[in-house]
Amino acid sequence: xxxxxxxxxxxxxxxxxxxxxxxxxxxxxxxxxxxxxxxxxxxxxxxxxxxxxxxxxxxxxxxxxxxxxxxxxxxxxxxxxxxxxxxxxxxxxxxxxxxxxxxxxxxxxxxxxxxxxxxxxxxxxxxxxxxxxxxxxxx
Amino acid sequence: xxxxxxxxxxxxxxxxxxxxxxxxxxxxxxxxxxxxxxxxxxxxxxxxxxxxxxxxxxxxxxxxxxxxxxxxxxxxxxxxxxxxxxxxxxxxxxxxxxxxxxxxxxxxxxxxxxxxxxxxxxxxxxxxxxxxxxxxxxxxxxxxxxxxxxxxxxxxxxxxxxxxxxxxxxxxxxx
Numbered sequence: 001x002x003x004x005x006x007x008x009x010x011x012x013x014x015x016x017x018x019x020x021x022x023x024x025x026x027x028x029x030x031x032x033x034x035x036x037x038x039x040x041x042x043x044x045x046x047x048x049x050x051x052x053x054x055x056x057x058x059x060x061x062x063x064x065x066x067x068x069x070x071x072x073x074x075x076x077x078x079x080x081x082x083x084x085x086x087x088x089x090x091x092x093x094x095x096x097x098x099x100x101x102x103x104x105x106x107x108x109x110x111x112x113x114x115x116x117x118x119x120x121x122x123x124x125x126x127x128x129x130x131x132x133x134x135x136x137x138x139x
Numbered sequence: 140x141x142x143x144x145x146x147x148x149x150x151x152x153x154x155x156x157x158x159x160x161x162x163x164x165x166x167x168x169x170x171x172x173x174x175x176x177x178x179x180x181x182x183x184x185x186x187x188x189x190x191x192x193x194x195x196x197x198x199x200x201x202x203x204x205x206x207x208x209x210x211x212x213x214x215x216x217x218x219x220x221x222x223x224x225x226x227x228x229x230x231x232x233x234x235x236x237x238x239x240x241x242x243x244x245x246x247x248x249x250x251x252x253x254x255x256x257x258x259x260x261x262x263x264x265x266x267x268x269x270x271x272x273x274x275x276x277x278x279x280x281x282x283x284x285x286x287x288x289x290x291x292x293x294x295x296x297x298x299x300x301x302x303x304x305x306x307x308x309x310x311x312x313x314x
Binding site: 057071109116 | 145159161162163165166167168171174175178207209211212214216228240252253254256258270272273274275276287288289
């Protein structure tokens with residue numbers, strides 16, 4: 001009786017743990033959404049979405065990425081860099097008000113999300129050089 | 140010495156397990172300009188769609204299958220899977236197997252990826268720049284990834300553009 005109870009409760013615990021961790025991994029809800037957005041996002045003083053996307057693509061190529069896919073209408077570019085590791089990134093471009101575009105980059109290093117601000121800062125430094133425009137921090 | 144071995148292994152596990160994104164992964168390297176020059180050619184035309192079509196044709200000639208394309212942004216991505224078996228790799232595995240008395244896996248297959256990006260350049264967008272980049276992932280006989288790398292040999296890019304020039308010429312003069 002006691003053994004059966006232990007067994008059942010163990011199975012329950014394992015199921016429960018497995019469930020929770022999948023939910024955690026799927027939603028990555030342990031990091032602050034607002035903070036992550038501000039790390040990953042910059043505003044540029046332009047409204048030319050297509051040119052911005054093309055510049056994002058060439059910047060990614062300069063950084064050693066191979067482009068996976070791009071969508072002009074949606075304003076997205078995905079790319080992968082292989083250099084002993086796999087770094088996958090998605091960049092989205094969307095309008096912000098009448099005069100600006102928001103560029104957001106998110107990255108995954110092997111099987112971990114990139115939450116450190118520094119790599120994103122480096123990416124936007126390269127991008128603003130290629131854009132000939134300043135990347136504005138967004139609150 | 141033998142007593143140190145477990146510590147070594149644990150040390151290596153910690154170092155490799157906790158390794159986060161390299162500091163320079165998203166910053167421009169000193170070689171990036173040279174790489175760009177190797178991977179880019181300029182064509183004297185305004186017809187971006189035609190250049191893209193030629194690139195698609197060339198990738199097919201090279202045995203690639205197209206994965207994605209977005210004409211509006213001048214993007215084509217393609218991939219192919221090929222054998223990664225090489226004599227040197229097998230010889231090394233046999234030697235290692237003989238020494239360690241454990242069968243060693245050898246490289247089996249590789250996925251090669253290519254992306255071709257076109258974009259108008261020049262003051263009035265009168266030229267089209269074509270930039271191609273290749274990378275590959277190699278798996279061994281046990282299904283483990285053994286290599287993930289970009290392909291940087293200038294010769295490969297030289298040959299690609301030689302073929303592209305021919306392909307553009309061919310398509311322009313189709314009969």
